[in-house]
Amino acid sequence: MRADDLELARRCREGDAAAFETLYRDHAGRLFGLLMRMTGSAHDAEDLLQDVFVQAHRKLAGFRGESSLGTWLYRLAVNHCLDHLRGKHSRMARSTDSLDAEDAPEPAAAAPVLPEAIARIDLERAIAQLPAGCRAAFVLHDVEGLDHREVGEALGISEGTSKSQVHKARMKLRGLLRGVTRGALEAV
Amino acid sequence: MNDDQMLTCERLVDALDDYLDGQADARTRTAVEAHLEGCPTCPALLADVRAIRGAARALTPIEPPADVWRRVQARVHLEVPVRESWLERLGLSTRGWGALQPLGAVAGLVLVVSSLAWVGTRLAVAPPPVADGSGAHAEFQLAEAEYTDAIARLQEAADAAGPRLDALTNATLQSSIDDIDSAIGDAREALAREPGDALSQENLLEALGSKVALLQDTVSLAGDIEPGTEVQNP
Numbered sequence: 001m002r003a004d005d006l007e008l009a010r011r012c013r014e015g016d017a018a019a020f021e022t023l024y025r026d027h028a029g030r031l032f033g034l035l036m037r038m039t040g041s042a043h044d045a046e047d048l049l050q051d052v053f054v055q056a057h058r059k060l061a062g063f064r065g066e067s068s069l070g071t072w073l074y075r076l077a078v079n080h081c082l083d084h085l086r087g088k089h090s091r092m093a094r095s096t097d098s099l100d101a102e103d104a105p106e107p108a109a110a111a112p113v114l115p116e117a118i119a120r121i122d123l124e125r126a127i128a129q130l131p132a133g134c135r136a137a138f139v140l141h142d143v144e145g146l147d148h149r150e151v152g153e154a155l156g157i158s159e160g161t162s163k164s165q166v167h168k169a170r171m172k173l174r175g176l177l178r179g180v181t182r183g184a185l186e187a188v
Numbered sequence: 189m190n191d192d193q194m195l196t197c198e199r200l201v202d203a204l205d206d207y208l209d210g211q212a213d214a215r216t217r218t219a220v221e222a223h224l225e226g227c228p229t230c231p232a233l234l235a236d237v238r239a240i241r242g243a244a245r246a247l248t249p250i251e252p253p254a255d256v257w258r259r260v261q262a263r264v265h266l267e268v269p270v271r272e273s274w275l276e277r278l279g280l281s282t283r284g285w286g287a288l289q290p291l292g293a294v295a296g297l298v299l300v301v302s303s304l305a306w307v308g309t310r311l312a313v314a315p316p317p318v319a320d321g322s323g324a325h326a327e328f329q330l331a332e333a334e335y336t337d338a339i340a341r342l343q344e345a346a347d348a349a350g351p352r353l354d355a356l357t358n359a360t361l362q363s364s365i366d367d368i369d370s371a372i373g374d375a376r377e378a379l380a381r382e383p384g385d386a387l388s389q390e391n392l393l394e395a396l397g398s399k400v401a402l403l404q405d406t407v408s409l410a411g412d413i414e415p416g417t418e419v420q421n422p
Contacts, residue, residue, distance in 0.1 A: 017261075021261075024257055028251070032250050032251065033248070033249045036250055037247070045252070046253065049252055049260075054260060058394065062390065079387055083378060110228055110232055111232050112232045114239045114240065115239065117239070118240065118242075120246070120247060123243045123244065123247065138244070142244035142245065143244045148205070156381075164201070166205075167201045174236050174237075174240065
């Protein structure tokens with residue numbers, strides 16, 4: 001696997017367009033999913049995906065095979081996306097903070113409010129409606145499978161804050177998905 | 189179980205993921221289960237969190253629209269032959285570093301940049317190596333200082349060369365310099381947040397290297413032109 005990655009990276013560095021397209025085809029779907037869920041915007045995700053592959057093309061000379069190409073690209077994508085979100089957050093900090101502060105806690109329920117199997121499309125739409133801060137923590141933890149320590153390192157927050165952000169996201173999702181039919185969410 | 193071992197609903201949140209992942213220690217597991225037995229709302233919460241986690245983990249990749257690949261291709265094709273494309277777009281060819289010889293003040297600088305293995309390389313495919321290990325930060329600082337010094341000196345030469353280039357060429361070069369300066373600013377901001385971050389260091393050196401090469405091209409272009417002659421764009 002690692003030898004294949006090194007060979008593909010070598011071909012890309014030498015200007016082999018087919019090799020670079022292979023790299024893109026192999027990884028674009030996973031990275032686009034990550035970027036779209038992290039940003040909540042297809043438009044931003046498209047721009048970021050372009051940037052990631054252009055950056056990757058520039059940086060392939062530094063790829064030494066210490067991790068797989070997939071992991072290397074994933075790290076590029078997460079870092080680039082977080083830079084984007086930090087810039088966006090700093091521009092919108094006041095409004096985002098006030099929106100977060102206005103959220104009322106979800107009422108407690110005595111019985112589960114969600115079906116055991118949540119429709120993918122419903123969940124995708126609900127994730128897109130989460131506030132940026134807790135959405136990033138949720139995507140990295142619950143979708144991408146990072147543990148809270150890793151989420152904390154990626155986002156520059158403590159492990160405890162990661163737990164509370166992920167919990168906050170889940171409670172918001174619970175509210176968004178509560179009794180929602182696919183048609184109702186599509187209309188949002 | 190005594191009061192100290194009892195979990196509140198709020199504290200359950202901290203233990204939830206370890207519990208659901210089967211990684212909670214025995215004491216925590218017992219405390220969570222005791223709380224669930226006596227709490228009227230947390231069992232429902234647990235079931236819903238389990239459903240959300242399960243659905244989230246099952247999310248699949250999303251294929252980007254086809255035109256994203258076309259845009260990536262276009263940007264990469266523009267970037268790879270950066271030096272050549274600059275000269276081709278301006279309808280000129282380079283005579284190489286000999287073009288710099290009349291600019292004696294720059295000659296020593298070329299040696300400095302050569303030592304960084306950047307001269308004559310394609311910018312898009314040759315980022316400077318950032319060494320791993322304890323000496324990496326010192327190497328980064330040295331490289332940054334050399335690039336910064338090189339840029340300051342090249343900028344003077346490029347400013348002097350500017351009047352020999354036509355307005356369109358100057359505008360095009362300035363636009364690229366602005367883009368690179370923006371990238372340098374972004375990298376410096378990232379480093380201000382995390383001074384030791386290797387990727388940000390690499391980004392900064394790459395952007396500084398791009399600026400050195402573009403300023404070199406500017407000076408080189410002016411060296412190709414007889415003083416007082418304007419470049420004719422195609």
